[in-house]
Amino acid sequence: MFHDLSLLHTLPAAVLVTQEGAIRFANAASMALLEAPSTDSLIGRLSGDFVHPMDRVRSTNRIQQVAVPEQGGRPNKSSEFRIRTLQGNLRMVLISSVAVEWNGAPAVLMCGLDMTHQSEIEAQLRESEQNFRRLFENMQDVYYRTDAQGIVQHVGPGVRRVLGYEPHEIEGRTAESYYPQSTDRDAFKAAIMEHGEVSDFPGQMVRRDGTVIDISISSHALYDHAGNFAGVEGIYRDVTQRKNLERELQRLATTDMLTGMANRRAFLECAESVYAHSRSNGEPLTLLMLDLDHFKSINDRFGHLEGDRALVAFAQAVKNQLRASDTVGRLGGEEFGVLLPLTSMDEGLEVAKRILHGVRALQLSDEAGHAYGITASLGLSTFRQADRSLRDMLDRADQALYLAKNQGRDQIASLEPLGEQPNRQVAE
Numbered sequence: 001m002f003h004d005l006s007l008l009h010t011l012p013a014a015v016l017v018t019q020e021g022a023i024r025f026a027n028a029a030s031m032a033l034l035e036a037p038s039t040d041s042l043i044g045r046l047s048g049d050f051v052h053p054m055d056r057v058r059s060t061n062r063i064q065q066v067a068v069p070e071q072g073g074r075p076n077k078s079s080e081f082r083i084r085t086l087q088g089n090l091r092m093v094l095i096s097s098v099a100v101e102w103n104g105a106p107a108v109l110m111c112g113l114d115m116t117h118q119s120e121i122e123a124q125l126r127e128s129e130q131n132f133r134r135l136f137e138n139m140q141d142v143y144y145r146t147d148a149q150g151i152v153q154h155v156g157p158g159v160r161r162v163l164g165y166e167p168h169e170i171e172g173r174t175a176e177s178y179y180p181q182s183t184d185r186d187a188f189k190a191a192i193m194e195h196g197e198v199s200d201f202p203g204q205m206v207r208r209d210g211t212v213i214d215i216s217i218s219s220h221a222l223y224d225h226a227g228n229f230a231g232v233e234g235i236y237r238d239v240t241q242r243k244n245l246e247r248e249l250q251r252l253a254t255t256d257m258l259t260g261m262a263n264r265r266a267f268l269e270c271a272e273s274v275y276a277h278s279r280s281n282g283e284p285l286t287l288l289m290l291d292l293d294h295f296k297s298i299n300d301r302f303g304h305l306e307g308d309r310a311l312v313a314f315a316q317a318v319k320n321q322l323r324a325s326d327t328v329g330r331l332g333g334e335e336f337g338v339l340l341p342l343t344s345m346d347e348g349l350e351v352a353k354r355i356l357h358g359v360r361a362l363q364l365s366d367e368a369g370h371a372y373g374i375t376a377s378l379g380l381s382t383f384r385q386a387d388r389s390l391r392d393m394l395d396r397a398d399q400a401l402y403l404a405k406n407q408g409r410d411q412i413a414s415l416e417p418l419g420e421q422p423n424r425q426v427a428e
């Protein structure tokens, strides 16, 4: 055996032959691997001396086992060992051994491949995998993937925090189950099918405990090799806090802080859409403009704070006479607007009278106990076919209010004929 040892020397794998543990032959690659300056520095030494102490027992056992008859002269399965070179460097070597005969006596031939570089790459891969895992586990967003039928194939661990479910409880179910409104899901589906992707798409989801949260989804469609829709992949995040903040900002921007009513901008915005709806449906619509009488004198007599309280009481007295479908807002100062949809002039007049009476009936007193009352003037206008816009109704109500003030206050006026006489004041 091994008549031509030069062949072994040319092998890129390290080859050692040992007898009773001592090295009898070392090829060029094994010298390079063990950083041996010459063959002599290896011959006669115990191969086990080069094995890391932690791996030594395993190494010895494996070498003994290759010689047992059951092994049948086959090499054992390769396994990794830590090897220390003559220079003291550590190497990771993949070694396989086989029982051979060397100079007529039993020997073991070991073949080793230097895996140090490989192991380093693996360690780096492991580390980057661990980093990725950590990132994935701690991600604020929930990663998800569904198939073409909307069944969740995979969902990230972030779902525990966001929805309160374990990933396995969600996987295998349709994503629809977590949408409180099917319209949300339908809108999302339509957008994905149309554009292939969506970014920051708004929606809502129900948590395990039943609470509804606002979410934002960024996803893209998946397609199979044939170009068929195969599902959706993306992330969603809990944006409830942000949405609450936005809602609060919206509320602040549209509400009059003193009375809690819609402010001028919000009132006019809402009135525009009510007007458009009434106009296109041919429905009656009545508008009231209200203004507190001699309000300046209340401020002057009782102070600004008491003036504020009177405004709040007035606003409440107005609201008390309205339906939920009516629109009311503070247009500024002590002037208010009320839009009454599906309300004819006569019906509107009845509401206006009730408001007038309600305001008169208010019994107010300042902090010192001085009692006082308030009255208001109301201007009324109704929708006319010839109107070009809401502005026309607003202008007529404004002029009517001016009329009511001029005619002595505490009354209702309109440019429309109220009762039998045109522009009649109504002060009941």
Ligand SMILES: Nc1nc2c(ncn2[C@@H]2O[C@H](COP(=O)(O)OP(=O)(O)OP(=O)(O)O)[C@@H](O)[C@H]2O)c(=O)[nH]1
Pocket (backbone or CB within 6 Å): 258, 291, 292, 293, 294, 295, 296, 297, 299, 303, 304, 305, 306, 307, 308, 311, 332, 333, 334, 405, 409
């Ligand atoms: N306390 C208080 N006063 C306000 C507020 N907004 C406006 N005003 C006061 O309301 C008063 C309105 O005065 P005027 O426009 O002269 O009207 P008026 O005194 O009500 O008289 P007529 O409307 O002609 O009956 C002013 O003195 C404003 O300072 C407010 O939010 N709080």
